[in-house]
Amino acid sequence: MDSATSFGAFVDVPCVNLRGGVPGVSRLKNCPKLMLEATQTVLREGCDLDDIFSYGVQGGDGEFRQQLAQFLSEEYGDHVDRETVVMTAGATHGLHVALTLLISASSPVYVIDPSYFLGQSLIQNDLPLDVVIPVPSDSDGPLIEEFERLLKTHQPDKERSNGSKIYNNGSDNTGKASTITTSTSRDDKHRPYDGAVYLIPTFNNPRATSYSPDRCKALVTLARRYNLLLLADDVYNLIYFTDKEDQPRRLFTYDLPSDPDYGKGHVLSNGSFSKILAPGIRLGWIEGPKEIAQMISDSMLSLSGGAFNHYVGKLVTELLRSGKQKEHLVCLREDYKAAMEALCNVFEQGMPKGCYFDKPQGGFFLWVRLHTDVSGMDFLEYCEKKFAITFLPGIRTSPSKSYKNFIRLATPFVDKDILVDSGRKICQAYNEFLALKGISH
Numbered sequence: 001m002d003s004a005t006s007f008g009a010f011v012d013v014p015c016v017n018l019r020g021g022v023p024g025v026s027r028l029k030n031c032p033k034l035m036l037e038a039t040q041t042v043l044r045e046g047c048d049l050d051d052i053f054s055y056g057v058q059g060g061d062g063e064f065r066q067q068l069a070q071f072l073s074e075e076y077g078d079h080v081d082r083e084t085v086v087m088t089a090g091a092t093h094g095l096h097v098a099l100t101l102l103i104s105a106s107s108p109v110y111v112i113d114p115s116y117f118l119g120q121s122l123i124q125n126d127l128p129l130d131v132v133i134p135v136p137s138d139s140d141g142p143l144i145e146e147f148e149r150l151l152k153t154h155q156p157d158k159e160r161s162n163g164s165k166i167y168n169n170g171s172d173n174t175g176k177a178s179t180i181t182t183s184t185s186r187d188d189k190h191r192p193y194d195g196a197v198y199l200i201p202t203f204n205n206p207r208a209t210s211y212s213p214d215r216c217k218a219l220v221t222l223a224r225r226y227n228l229l230l231l232a233d234d235v236y237n238l239i240y241f242t243d244k245e246d247q248p249r250r251l252f253t254y255d256l257p258s259d260p261d262y263g264k265g266h267v268l269s270n271g272s273f274s275k276i277l278a279p280g281i282r283l284g285w286i287e288g289p290k291e292i293a294q295m296i297s298d299s300m301l302s303l304s305g306g307a308f309n310h311y312v313g314k315l316v317t318e319l320l321r322s323g324k325q326k327e328h329l330v331c332l333r334e335d336y337k338a339a340m341e342a343l344c345n346v347f348e349q350g351m352p353k354g355c356y357f358d359k360p361q362g363g364f365f366l367w368v369r370l371h372t373d374v375s376g377m378d379f380l381e382y383c384e385k386k387f388a389i390t391f392l393p394g395i396r397t398s399p400s401k402s403y404k405n406f407i408r409l410a411t412p413f414v415d416k417d418i419l420v421d422s423g424r425k426i427c428q429a430y431n432e433f434l435a436l437k438g439i440s441h
Contacts, residue, residue, distance in 0.1 A: 008384035015390040016422050017413045021205060021364045022279055024413040027335065030328060031278045038318040052314055055306025059297030060087025060285075064313040067320035068285060072271075074326075075238050077245065078253055080287060086296050088284040089308045091235050091272035095119060095198070098231055098268055098286065099127055101299050103193050108154045110135045110197045110228075112142055114397035114406075116205040119198060119233065124399075134399040135197070139207060139358060141215035142199070144222070151226050154195075192264060192292065193229040201251040203236035203363030206397045206408040210248035210361070220254045223266035230255075230267045235275050238329060240362035241337040247362070252287060265289025273316060275364070275412075276329050283309050283316055339411045340366070343423045350427030352434070366409040367394075370430070373439050376407045382433050387425040 008015040042052060059065070062082070069082040088094040099109065105128040111120045113134040124132050133150055135142050197219070201211040211219075223230050232251045240247040255267040265288065272284035286296065296302065307313060319325040343366055344359050356369045370376060376393035383389045394406025409426075411419060434440075 006390065008388070008390040010381040011384045011388070013388060015384055015388045016418060018389060018391040018409045018419075018422060020413050021410045022413055023275065024415070026415050027332060027412060028278055030331070034319060034324055034328065035315060038315040041318050042314050052311065054310070056310025056313070057307055058302040059293070060085070060307045061310065061313055061317065064317045067317050071320050071325065072287075076250060077247070083290050084287050084293050086286045086288070086293050087307050087309065087313055088286055089282045090274055090279070090284040091233055091270050092122065093282070093308065094270040094284055094286045095122065095231065095233070096127065097296060097301065098229070098270065099123065099129065099196060101296060101301070102191060102229055102292065103196050104191045106130055107191070107193070108133055108195045110147070110150065110195065111399050112137050112197070112199045113400050114206055114394065114403050115198065115399065116200060116233065117392070117396045120399050123198060132399070139209040141201065141211035142219065144215065144218045148222060151222065155226070192295070194227040196229040196231050197223070198231050198233070200233045200236070202234060202248050203239060203360065205236070205363070206365050206392070206394070207367045208360035208363045208365045209358060211251065213249065216249070216251050216254045219251065220266060224261050224263060228266060232267060232269050234269045235272045236363040238276055239333060239336055239364065241333070241340065242361050264291050268292065276332060277316070277325065281312050281316070283312050336364070336412060339416045339419055342416050342420050343409065343411055346420055346423035346427065350424060352431060355430070364410050364412050366411065368407050368409065370405045370407065371434065371439055372405055373437070374405050374433070376403075376405060379407065379430065379433055383426060383429050386432070387429055389422050389425060
């Protein structure tokens, strides 16, 4: 199996991989040189071995957080304070840490529908959380009126003496109120939020669209009103295809400390070097209100383990200080933009009427709506068996099992020429599939 392939869902043979949102080998080719040079600098003769190879400071080395804050300030175009940044071992780790430390196990977690399929699976299967609720959305973000209806429905009615909560879940088929009863041994007293929302506001997965300013403002308003944590997976923010000044504004910047109802703050930005350097280094950050960032740094998890990836943080600090991370990111953006434009051009020319997609302005994904009578899962099976190409059916991204006639194509894993060839084959396969099923264009 070569670096551009993986096994399919329906066939036990290598398929061209348009499923994984992960940098492929061609996007990692500069990493050996970058990491070797950083290693040689950090481990120069006379280096402080205790500083480099010990557990590290809780929350992350101060120089790492300073260099990261400067880098992010330049890239985002708005100020990032080192005191609001905490080192993590990547975005998945950040998600796990935030939901473990900042809400109780009986608190509801709202997942935007559709969303990152492994993120929602982690929340549902790996964390001790009892209430997970899908929130419908469109290309501008969550549907605010429907979201608030859900918030009112799932507010805790009362607390039991054993620490469990009862959530009002509307009414059952008898017209009487039904409930979801949950229990937990985790102490609720030190959890600052009554619930959390998992969302990807910028170039999101799978849609690749970004939330509108009005939706961002409304989300912050609801978070303050219902004491929610907005946990933003901000892993695609820096993969923009527009001019820098036109990149979408982060959700974090709508939660202004100067607002009279700011309180403790309600947005965390969960970032990672996985998309802008390499996933294997397992390094990321959480940016949040100072009080919340300090709470994460002061946790027993941090006290026992120190910095979550201290040594690699030292290496990346050198890449940030030298400007090599910035140079690498510029090259990646150009590469990812060219790949996405090439795939979009193929689909604009080759897909029949009735298919639809928004041309992404950043990120890794092309989200394609097929004919209403076409199952994305069935079409995936046809593509794997006929052309050995795999991708993600839309239903896999939906906690409510919706979006059955959508597919998500990922661009970063294969080179542009393979991507273009695969796009043409998918167009051919789609026309064949419609004819086979007797579906009119």
